[in-house]
Amino acid sequence: MTQHDTVGILLTNLGTPAAPTPAAVRKYLAQFLSDRRVADSLPRPIWWLILHGIILRVRPAKSARIYRRIWTSEGSPLLVISQRQVSALQSVLDERCSVPVRVELGMRYQEPSLGEALQRLHADGVRKLLVVPLYPQYSAATTASTFDEIASRMKGLRWLPALRFINGYHDDEGYISALCESIRPVWAKRGPPDRLLFSFHGLPLRHIDSGDPYHGECETTVRLVCERLSLGDEQWALSFQSRVGREEWLRPNTDELLWQWGKEGVKRVDVVCPGFSADCVETLEEIAIRGRDTFLSAGGGALHYIPGLNDRPEHIRALADLAFSHAGDWLNG
Template identity: 50%
Template sequence: MTQQKTGILLVNLGTPDAPTPAAVKRYLRQFLSDRRVVDTPRWLWWPLLRGVILPVRSPRVAKLYQSVWMEEGSPLMVYSKRQAQALQAQLPDTPVALGMSYGQPAMSDAVDSLLAQGVEHLIVLPLYPQYSCSTVAAVWDELARILATKRSIPAVSFIRDYADDTQYISALVGKVKASFAEFGEPELLLLSYHGIPQRYASQGDTYPQRCRDTTRALVSALGIAPEKVMMTYQSRFGREPWLTPYTDETLKELGKKGVKNIQVMCPGFAADCLETLEEVAVQNREIFLEAGGETYHYIPALNDDASHIAMMSALTAHYR
């Protein structure tokens, strides 16, 4: 039996091409038009999105992107490219391509690149440790749309998530211990995950459970008292209830209650981006300090750390 040529498709959310209102508007239009992200009826959503949200939010969000933009580009794009390059270096005989759900490089271009290299078996690794319909399922939908245009489709191995994968947890432990070694052990380690509407969870999205699975495994591996760790949700949008407790409100309450020293980690982000570098590292720090806190440190995402790349290699090895 002839061995199939295998390729790896890494997928992350995406990012604007530039920190400008026009580029942000293009990106947000595509992102917020996905029914997996916002499932409001189109007749109601389109006028609101195009007439209010995009014109108002795009200039404001562009300024936030300007504050975190790196010399090489958007942080999420910079780290995602480094991840793909590092994984390719580890697996020289296995083509690796990077695609984004929204923006560039498009998933369709990444798939075409792999197929052009003779790939017959596609391993898809969405870089979302905890499954959600708004992220991982959106990758599945887009992949199905892409392959629907092909006369011949590859075999597909789709990695749904890796919330409690041993090497993923070990990599997180390494980041936490490095931070504790540099800044001392805090009174509280706050684990902040990206939120989703509570309604999605009520309708069957397993995301909150997978976040709890990560938290449980991380606390166990760190060997610290459970009461020294809290789990919250950030980045809510719109007026309907999202998963609670909210990160910003929790930090305000902790500061008021006399908690002085906190370190914050975002285990759901495979690469640092606007939500971690601006919202969590800057805005939430200000909230905590203004409420009475004294010391606040953000623990960076796994990004292109060697332990993270080793995890990706091991995770895809099961399918290669």
């Protein structure tokens, strides 16, 4: 075997500030909100003035306080969990593959960057590369943005690797099974809730109207999980979180639905966030803390956030199976 036989697996996710400080958050937001796939509603010169003249002067301090609520001694939960995912997947693939495999992590924004990850893989002699964006439901703002950045970073390479790119896995059997297996132990311990809420990151309706399949893929994921868990229509709901700006987004809004359920006197709600492959500020703070506060303050009984798939063994096996389904000929030699 030569080093050129090594297959690279690049796991990617959104990214995180390096620290829960205004300066670090400002750096992160400046990169994130400069992405044309993310901020596309205004002409670029106007958006640049708004971003640098208003948003990056006001929002970093508020966001830093939010990040501090979920920051751990190890650092950002998203980064720590993502690193564990890489290590776990590396171990599984080392056992299953007949060729050398190198698993790397690259974040779309901030560190470790996609550019750095590609450089490490290139230095290791990787000639076959499978990119796995950890966004089960495709969206141009996440999955396509990742592709854009990888293509841009590869412009400087004289010898490009053979490239395969997974653009989603919302209905993948292993993924659906992993979601169900993350829910079942919770219910075995304390019984099923009055309502199970599937909360996904929201998107402007304009994106869906322009052809983005995200909404439909979220619905398919939920339907498959509910069928597997034998849930009736009255036992669950689908909602969308993290809305910003004034334009219309996908509905219902998670916070509004939790408030409504609290007013109705619902006793217990469990929330699962299938679109987030690793727990992060949107799950640990927006749902587990603020969502719970919203529900309880409206009169609800109890809200429990069911942790993300993270580095659960079922999730790692699903990712390994996904890699084999897309690159089995590479991984089997």
